[in-house]
Amino acid sequence: MKQQPSKNYTLLEEWIFILTKTYAEHPSSGLAKVISYYLNRLIHHDDFSLSSYHQCDYLAMQKYWQWVATY
Numbered sequence: 001m002k003q004q005p006s007k008n009y010t011l012l013e014e015w016i017f018i019l020t021k022t023y024a025e026h027p028s029s030g031l032a033k034v035i036s037y038y039l040n041r042l043i044h045h046d047d048f049s050l051s052s053y054h055q056c057d058y059l060a061m062q063k064y065w066q067w068v069a070t071y
Contacts, residue, residue, distance in 0.1 A: 009047040012038060016061075032069040039065060 019035045039062040042048065048055065 003050055005047040005050045009042070009045050009050075012042045012045065016042065029069055029071065032065055036062060036065040036069050 016035065016038050019031065019038065023031050023035060039058060043058055043062060048058075
């Protein structure tokens with residue numbers, strides 16, 4: 001049986017979704033840093049390996065948001 005990610009992991013995903021929508025409306029370097037921080041927490045979460053179809057997406061997102069946060 002396939003194991004589901006924890007509620008905490010799902011909340012991190014939802015929070016990242018909210019933050020990226022907010023960034024689209026109000027871009028700022030500070031918000032990009034926050035998005036990068038939460039992506040880092042998600043990638044290092046114990047349940048990250050359970051979400052195999054999103055792993056590459058989140059790793060690419062992390063690189064992008066780290067880059068955006070520097071400008």
